[in-house]
Amino acid sequence: MDEDTLCPVCEDVAYDSMPLSCGHRPCKNSLTQHWKQRNDQVCPLCWKMISGVPLPNVTIKKRSLPRDRVPANQICDQHSYPLSWYCLKDEELVCRTCELGSKHNGHEFCPVEQAAQERKSILRASLKTLVRKLKGHKKACVAINEMAQHVESQAHWMEREIKDEFEKLHRILREEEEARIAALKKEEKQKSGMLKERIEKITMEMSAVLDTISTIEQELEAADISFLQNYLNTIKR
Incomplete structure (x- = not known):
């Protein structure tokens, strides 16, 4: 691929992106962590069950994505990713890595704008x-x-x-x-x-x-x- 592709889960440059049956393409690392936390094969974005085994997509060289344009108070202190989601149970802002962590396991989330x-x-x-x-x-x-x-x-x-x-x-x-x-x-x-x-x-x-x-x-x-x-x-x- 000529252009870099961002993973919609971790929001970093994707490598080994995994095309799912629902149409989303998270990176292999984010998808593996999500399935390990939940013990079932669902899309980490739309939470739909995945039919079939996804195959890895074209490998892209991973590099850091500049986030200097994101205000400091909108960055997760723990994972340094943008606070793009809101945990409905704990009533707090989280990033994608927080969402996949054990602290928020099984919780419901919604986008910041909706919350x-x-x-x-x-x-x-x-x-x-x-x-x-x-x-x-x-x-x-x-x-x-x-x-x-x-x-x-x-x-x-x-x-x-x-x-x-x-x-x-x-x-x-x-x-x-x-x-x-x-x-x-x-x-x-x-x-x-x-x-x-x-x-x-x-x-x-x-x-x-x-x-x-x-x-x-x-x-x-x-x-x-x-x-x-x-x-x-x-x-x-």
Whole structure:
């Protein structure tokens, strides 16, 4: 062959490529490792059973494939291959060599793009829930503020009514007037205090929700690799 052929499994220059009945052509080394791990003859790419025994293809001289254009955070630390797959059981990025290793034996995998889109859908659903919750908090704040204003206004009105009433009574009733006003102010203070506590609590929750929304929006804008690397922490948050 005049042109180098890449193995679709290890993503290195193929040598002794093995044409399978499904149409894929992994190198002999990758295919042998895959079958040794699984103890059955399936394609390491599409997982279909292989009919017949594949024959080795033209031998190509093996040499390293330059990967300096791949960002460092997208390279497997253990095998130095691109992180092109996502383990669905362990929720982590893997390369082709990781996939064939014993750590992920029997696990299901999907491409990085598919994993990112599926998990972005999960976060988008969570984001919608948080936005609805934020709207509910805002409505509650408005309602509580209206209640607080009503309580304050009602207290002032009652205070004026009580004063007008007792001004018409004899001096002996002054003590009763003062007692009723004191009780009213105490009640107003208690109610206002309770309402203020509720407003402070909801305000704190709103701040936490806004922080979480901001974090999710930033994660959704991040690259797939960075997004998936932070995905579990974002979900826990």
